[in-house]
Amino acid sequence: MGQELDLGGIAKGYAADAAKQMLLDEGISDGFINFGGTVIAFGSPKQIGIQNPFAKTGVSAGTVIVSNQAVVTSGNYERYFEKDGQKYHHILDPATGFPSTNGLAAVTLIGDLACELDGLSTAVFVMGLRSGMRLLNQYGIEGIFTEGSGATYVTPGIKDKFIMGKKEINYYG
Numbered sequence: 001m002g003q004e005l006d007l008g009g010i011a012k013g014y015a016a017d018a019a020k021q022m023l024l025d026e027g028i029s030d031g032f033i034n035f036g037g038t039v040i041a042f043g044s045p046k047q048i049g050i051q052n053p054f055a056k057t058g059v060s061a062g063t064v065i066v067s068n069q070a071v072v073t074s075g076n077y078e079r080y081f082e083k084d085g086q087k088y089h090h091i092l093d094p095a096t097g098f099p100s101t102n103g104l105a106a107v108t109l110i111g112d113l114a115c116e117l118d119g120l121s122t123a124v125f126v127m128g129l130r131s132g133m134r135l136l137n138q139y140g141i142e143g144i145f146t147e148g149s150g151a152t153y154v155t156p157g158i159k160d161k162f163i164m165g166k167k168e169i170n171y172y173g
Contacts (some may be wrong), residue, residue, distance in 0.1 A: 013118030075106035
């Protein structure tokens with residue numbers, strides 16, 4: 001009684017994976033699906049812009065080149081409100097019940113299934129840079145981390161596919 005189940009953390013990824021499968025079933029072997037923060041590129045390699053969390057929507061911090069992979073981002077920069085000068089975003093830390101305060105502004109994951117990455121990107125955001133990187137390395141998932149300071153870190157496997165805008169990239173691991 002009084003409980004609610006919200007699948008918002010994986011719904012876009014699930015829908016994007018389903019859309020990709022529908023296109024493949026119709027014989028479309030090359031495409032690009034964008035469900036706002038959840039992107040799938042299949043067929044030929046595609047250059048995907050990674051949102052700059054400190055700029056207006058549509059301004060990229062850099063690009064990543066992928067083929068037959070999903071690119072999913074979780075960040076504190078789009079869904080938030082401010083009260084008494086304090087910013088409250090939508091990614092809650094289950095340990096505190098308050099918005100995560102680990103110093104990250106955004107986490108972008110690159111992997112095979114958008115549905116899996118949707119939930120994982122939120123968890124990795126809450127975990128923070130070091131713990132999040134360890135988890136990604138354990139499961140072979142690539143990631144791009146942007147701190148609130150603007151510093152950007154990437155997993156070793158993506159460093160040759162990620163092209164940063166005007167800032168320096170830090171390779172982690």
